[in-house]
Amino acid sequence: METLKIGNVLLTWLHGGVTNLDGGAMFGVVPKGLWSKKYPPNEKNQIELPTDPILIQADGKNILVESGIGKGKLTEKQLRNYGVTRESELEASLKTIGLNPESIDYVLMTHLHFDHACGLTRLADGKFVSTFPNAKILTSKIEWDEMRNPNIRSKNTYWKENWEAIETQVVPFEEQWNLGSIRLSHTGGHSNGHSILIIESGGEVAIHMADLMPTHAHQNSLWVMAYDDYPMDSIAAKEKWVPYALEHNAWFTFYHDAFYRAVKWGADGQIVESIKRQE
Template identity: 80%
Template structure:
């Protein structure tokens, strides 16, 4: 599995599933002639988008960023529409490093769209049960409120199957949440309750901008998704946090990128270092 060290904090990418979504939707108003040079599409104009949680470990704590696509929850129609070529293998990933889902202490949810939240629950005895029964699940209050009371647009991605079984485990925050070297910061943009994650330790930093920078090809501040509920908020958040992170020589980490786990960009926008995704 692919790994990265931030000071004494270790990051390990787990196998959470693979989707293939429309490239035009993923890059919004950006012409295909531009985005396809950075992120190629297949014959259906779909681009490969993994859904790989990041296991963060420090001081004996096991923390997940996102939960993966889940397994056995999507219908045949959903599997087809979302271009799913692989469902989650989270249990296998954890077992390979001597863990299981009961050993997860926190799950940090940048937002609760289905491709991030399906891995929170699983079918069991005719109902859905928590995948991480001993974990605290952290998300912004705005996101949690909309998850349970979606609007006419968001009801397509906020599903009761993903929240009813874990309701008692959820802890929300208004603007910021922190634990040890980890901070979550509410940004809005992709969803009203969307947040980013910053990890700082030993003079090093990683920033997980989640779906306001879903892949390395979304580096341009103006390249945001058609899926974004509030695209101008996404642009504002990118304009604020990207220069901050570049100045700190931070690693940008990804949940959805089919090519890179993490990259470092220089002040001129050139990629300085990278952790490539192994297949």
């Protein structure tokens, strides 16, 4: 499993599953002739999109960013529609480094779409229970409210199976949440309650743009997904945070990228450092 050190903070990528979604939807109005050069599709015009949580270890705490797509929760139809080629192996990943789901102190959810939130619960004796029973689960209040009361569009991605069992663990925040060198900041855009993660430790910076920048190929501020509920807000957030990250020589980290775990870009927009995804 790939790792990255940001000052005194250690990041480790876990295995949360792999989906394959339509490339056109993932790049919105960007012509295929452009995006396919950066992120090649398969014969079905799908692009590979892992759903790999990041384990953050800092100040004696085990903090999970996102939760993967779960295991045994999706129907055969859903597995087919979402192009799932690998379900979550999160528990096995944790075991590799001497941890288990009970070891997780915090789960940081940038948003609660199914491909990020399915791993929050699991089936046990025919009912859904919390996967991380000892964790506080952080997400924006806007996101949490919509999760429980989705609209006609968002009800397809906000599922009661992913929230009812963890309701008492959720700690909603307004605009920002901090834990030492780690903070969640509400941005909106991809969803109304979407947030990003910023880590600043020992003079080093990492920024997790979540689904505002699901892959390295979404670096351009105008390259936003057709899945975004508020695309102009996505663009505004990227216009704000990408320059901030570049100014601080930050690592950009990814949940969905099939090629890179993290990259640094130079002033010319070219990748100058990277951590490649190994599997």
